[in-house]
Amino acid sequence: MTATKPMLLxxxxxxxxxxxxxxxxxxxxxxGVGEIHALLGENGAGKSTLVKMIYGLIKPDxxxxxxxxxxYAPTAPRAxxxxxxxxxxxxxxxxxALNVAENVTLGMENPPPMRDLAGKIRQVxxxxxxxxxxxxxVGDLSAGERQRVEIIRxxxxxxxxxxMDEPTSVLxxxxxxxxxxxxxxxxxxxxxxxxxxxKLEEIRTLCDAATILRRGRVVATCTPRDRTAREMxxxxxxxxxxxxxxxxxxxxxxxxxxxxxADLSVASPIQFGTSLKSISxxxxxxxxxxxxxxxxNGQDELLLALSGELRSAPGMVQSFGVALGAQGxxxxxxxxxVSAPEDRLGHAAAPDMSLVENAFLTxxxxxxxxxxxxxxxxxxxxxxxxxxxxxxxxxxxxxVAARALSGGNLQKFVIxxxxxxxxxxxxxxxxxxxxxxxAAAAIRQAILDRAAEGAAVVVISQDLDDLLEIADxxxxxxxxxxxxxxxxQGLTIDEIGLMMGGAHGMEVAHAHA
Amino acid sequence: xxTLEKRPTPSRLWGAATPVLAVLxxxxxxxxxxxxxxxxxxxxxxxxxxDPLFGEFAWYLRGQLLVKAGPLILIAIGLSLGFRAGIWNIxxxxxxxxxxxFGASVGLAVFPTENRLIFPAMILAGAFGGWLWGMIPAxxxxxxxxxxxxxxxxxxxxxxRILSKAALGFLRNPEGAGFPGSRNFAQYPAAANPELxxxxxxHWGVVAAFVAVIFAYxxxxxxxxxxxxxLAGQAPRAxxxxxxxxAWMTVMCLGISGALxxxxxxxxxxxxxxxxxxxxxxGYGFTAIIVAFLGRLNPVGILLAGLLMALTYIGGEMASTNxxxxxxxxxxxxxxLLFFLLAVDVLTNYRIRLFAKGxx
Numbered sequence: 001m002t003a004t005k006p007m008l009l010x011x012x013x014x015x016x017x018x019x020x021x022x023x024x025x026x027x028x029x030x031x032g033v034g035e036i037h038a039l040l041g042e043n044g045a046g047k048s049t050l051v052k053m054i055y056g057l058i059k060p061d062x063x064x065x066x067x068x069x070x071x072y073a074p075t076a077p078r079a080x081x082x083x084x085x086x087x088x089x090x091x092x093x094x095x096x097a098l099n100v101a102e103n104v105t106l107g108m109e110n111p112p113p114m115r116d117l118a119g120k121i122r123q124v125x126x127x128x129x130x131x132x133x134x135x136x137x138v139g140d141l142s143a144g145e146r147q148r149v150e151i152i153r154x155x156x157x158x159x160x161x162x163x164m165d166e167p168t169s170v171l172x173x174x175x176x177x178x179x180x181x182x183x184x185x186x187x188x189x190x191x192x193x194x195x196x197x198x199k200l201e202e203i204r205t206l207c208d209a210a211t212i213l214r215r216g217r218v219v220a221t222c223t224p225r226d227r228t229a230r231e232m233x234x235x236x237x238x239x240x241x242x243x244x245x246x247x248x249x250x251x252x253x254x255x256x257x258x259x260x261x262a263d264l265s266v267a268s269p270i271q272f273g274t275s276l277k278s279i280s281x282x283x284x285x286x287x288x289x290x291x292x293x294x295x296x297n298g299q300d301e302l303l304l305a306l307s308g309e310l311r312s313a314p315g316m317v318q319s320f321g322v323a324l325g326a327q328g329x330x331x332x333x334x335x336x337x338v339s340a341p342e343d344r345l346g347h348a349a350a351p352d353m354s355l356v357e358n359a360f361l362t363x364x365x366x367x368x369x370x371x372x373x374x375x376x377x378x379x380x381x382x383x384x385x386x387x388x389x390x391x392x393x394x395x396x397x398x399x400v401a402a403r404a405l406s407g408g409n410l411q412k413f414v415i416x417x418x419x420x421x422x423x424x425x426x427x428x429x430x431x432x433x434x435x436x437x438x439a440a441a442a443i444r445q446a447i448l449d450r451a452a453e454g455a456a457v458v459v460i461s462q463d464l465d466d467l468l469e470i471a472d473x474x475x476x477x478x479x480x481x482x483x484x485x486x487x488x489q490g491l492t493i494d495e496i497g498l499m500m501g502g503a504h505g506m507e508v509a510h511a512h513a
Numbered sequence: 514x515x516t517l518e519k520r521p522t523p524s525r526l527w528g529a530a531t532p533v534l535a536v537l538x539x540x541x542x543x544x545x546x547x548x549x550x551x552x553x554x555x556x557x558x559x560x561x562x563x564d565p566l567f568g569e570f571a572w573y574l575r576g577q578l579l580v581k582a583g584p585l586i587l588i589a590i591g592l593s594l595g596f597r598a599g600i601w602n603i604x605x606x607x608x609x610x611x612x613x614x615f616g617a618s619v620g621l622a623v624f625p626t627e628n629r630l631i632f633p634a635m636i637l638a639g640a641f642g643g644w645l646w647g648m649i650p651a652x653x654x655x656x657x658x659x660x661x662x663x664x665x666x667x668x669x670x671x672x673x674r675i676l677s678k679a680a681l682g683f684l685r686n687p688e689g690a691g692f693p694g695s696r697n698f699a700q701y702p703a704a705a706n707p708e709l710x711x712x713x714x715x716h717w718g719v720v721a722a723f724v725a726v727i728f729a730y731x732x733x734x735x736x737x738x739x740x741x742x743x744l745a746g747q748a749p750r751a752x753x754x755x756x757x758x759x760a761w762m763t764v765m766c767l768g769i770s771g772a773l774x775x776x777x778x779x780x781x782x783x784x785x786x787x788x789x790x791x792x793x794x795x796g797y798g799f800t801a802i803i804v805a806f807l808g809r810l811n812p813v814g815i816l817l818a819g820l821l822m823a824l825t826y827i828g829g830e831m832a833s834t835n836x837x838x839x840x841x842x843x844x845x846x847x848x849x850l851l852f853f854l855l856a857v858d859v860l861t862n863y864r865i866r867l868f869a870k871g872x873x
Contacts, residue, residue: 019518019521307754308756309753309754328756328758329753329754329755329756330756333756339754341754343750346748346750346751347748347750347751347754348751348754349748349751350744350747350748350751350752351747351748352523352747352748353743353744353747353748357740360740361744361751361754361755362754362755364737364755370737373736373737373738374735374736374737375735375736375737375740377735400521401521401523403521404521
């Protein structure tokens with residue numbers, strides 16, 4: 001590609017197949033020294049498989065790689081690290097009960113004494129504008145700070161190639177800016193960065209080159225700055241995307257709020273979770289409230305408290321004037337609540353049960369699927385088939401176990417199951433997590449349709465696009481507190497970023513860097 | 514190189530085939546064990562599996578099959594519901610003893626009154642006794658989150674102490690010339706649980722076991738409670754999302770399994786055993802755990818597994834008397850059955866792949 005820079009990593013004809021799916025087919029690309037190279041593709045396009053092979057976590061079935069001109073075939077991450085390849089995962093592998101320095105030690109072959117290490121961590125964090133106290137306990141850190149631990153862990157090994165898997169999904173807009181400064185500084189010092197994302201604007205501002213994957217194949221290589229986001233999106237998806245259509249809001253007769261939350265405070269049932277602190281808001285019929293925030297600021301707890309898995313004082317959660325705070329999930333479903341937790345496999349769906357059984361899981365009451373305690377399996381099957389059909393769930397049939405579905409398909413099934421029950425109140429955490437762009441558009445449209453039919457909707461998401469496209473009002477969850485909801489119209493990204501807590505005291509970080 | 518690869522969905526074929534495979538492997542390994550002990554392995558296997566059904570004494574032993582299988586099936590059905598929900602009642606033996614004690618106490622208290630309600634009252638008391646003994650670990654788990662495994666197991670030994678106290682003390686036959694053991698229910702028609710059809714071994718306890726099989730089958734296939742039991746065991750977080758209260762689930766499952774074990778106890782003491790004695794319990798409560806797993810926690814499977822286990826018991830006794838095999842060898846043989854079942858069970862969820870080494 002670029003003749004000016006020497007090549008650092010070359011991947012030639014790499015193929016990896018799993019039973020029933022080819023994750024990577026004949027993938028070739030190369031990354032130059034000091035280049036920020038984007039690996040772009042939808043969920044399931046094969047990005048993660050590809051970088052796991054580069055990091056030595058899995059072995060390709062065929063194909064070759066070269067690093068610095070020498071053959072490169074790492075058998076384990078340790079070998080990859082030894083040859084100067086570091087990786088920051090999307091999901092952090094940190095022990096919350098240990099402090100930063102102890103966590104960094106765990107990844108090292110020959111850890112230096114703790115005091116030297118703490119000094120080194122301080123130095124690297126100062127050099128790259130990533131402030132971090134080596135003695136703080138990881139359990140107390142924000143998601144952005146945890147990411148810094150992972151990055152510094154890699155930087156201490158002085159990598160030539162740094163792989164970053166969806167690094168901005170847990171960051172506020174301001175934190176993203178700081179991360180980009182760090183990455184540009186690393187690149188200018190000669191470190192190549194392989195940057196995985198599906199966020200096009202980010203890639204356009206940051207990356208020098210991009211390789212676009214679709215269904216395991218390289219479909220295009222381009223210079224992101226020369227392309228529009230829309231062009232790249234269509235290369236990535238392979239079709240033209242239609243944005244959801246927002247209908248004019250109907251005026252509903254004034255009643256008590258469909259969902260009223262008053263001074264909701266409840267301790268988190270999750271270890272290292274975030275307790276909810278005097279949260280108040282109300283959602284009217286037909287209204288969509290978007291709740292943004294960086295992961296781990298009480299999103300899971302808020303959904304549990306609204307769905308009834310986590311109980312509070314009776315008056316803290318009300319619907320049309322009825323106090324529901326002390327009720328469990330089923331009494332709430334009886335008054336028209338539906339909810340979709342973030343974790344699909346294990347929480348929203350039972351992995352080893354069929355889709356029919358999983359349809360029964362929450363639609364028991366809404367679809368009246370029992371007669372004096374006995375399950376009406378034919379009716380349940382009909383309901384499951386209806387969800388599969390109307391939400392385009394790709395599955396061999398309704399009797400397939402939930403775990404056999406891909407993440408995106410299961411997400412469509414879970415959302416479809418809830419939205420198909422003619423709900424009064426819809427509660428969704430991360431509606432488009434892991435689904436492709438066209439499915440995300442379909443899910444957003446379905447949520448808008450339910451609202452148009454009069455449902456009150458609360459959407460919790462870390463994806464700002466989700467919220468800005470569909471929400472009427474917008475609030476941010478930060479440290480278990482909810483900001484006062486504001487109308488979406490007229491909000492700027494900067495204002496949203498500040499509502500999200502800015503950059504957690506990092507504004508000064510680059511001043512002296 | 515062999516590698517295990519997770520199947521996208523559990524294999525139905527292997528789900529049905531693994532118990533058969535486990536029995537065959539047990540026969541093979543057991544045969545080697547018997548050969549090492551200097552016995553003819555083929556004769557030993559034939560004595561255990563064939564002779565009780567078709568041998569010289571089959572006319573008697575076939576009846577014994579139902580006598581032994583009845584309590585095993587009844588207890589295993591109760592245990593399987595809890596196991597499916599992830600609630601591990603290991604103390605069915607104790608609940609079995611307490612059921613027998615409660616039931617027998619009611620009968621002995623009214624001796625020698627003749628009334629048609631006495632036997633049903635004893636049955637209810639037996640179920641209550643087992644339920645009560647199951648409630649101890651249930652409530653401790655629900656309130657203090659103690660391990661039901663340890664508590665229920667330890668309560669077996671408590672129940673055994675109470676049993677010997679009863680046999681030597683408060684339930685001892687006043688006309689028994691000081692020998693330990695209660696009055697024999699065979700001589701008390703109002704409280705007896707006799708063979709219903711002579712020579713078959715069929716008594717009310719066996720009937721209750723069959724009813725329990727049907728009941729459990731319908732519960733698991735069609736009833737919301739069965740769905741909730743399966744859900745709680747497979748995906749606890751999804752179960753809470755569905756709206757199940759884990760404490761309630763614990764109380765219910767330990768209650769059902771305790772009550773069924775208690776029933777088995779009272780049917781046994783009024784029928785085949787006849788009286789409360791120091792060595793009244795013979796390990797049905799523990800063997801039922803093997804039966805439950807051998808039957809894949811499936812009611813029909815448990816019915817077949819109970820019969821198979823009863824067969825190895827009877828055949829095992831024959832082998833130890835006729836061939837002089839040590840009883841420890843028979844117990845090892847029965848243990849192998851569970852061992853091999855759990856070992857080949859992996860094939861239901863995984864497939865074995867052969868990989869040539871050295872793929873780049």
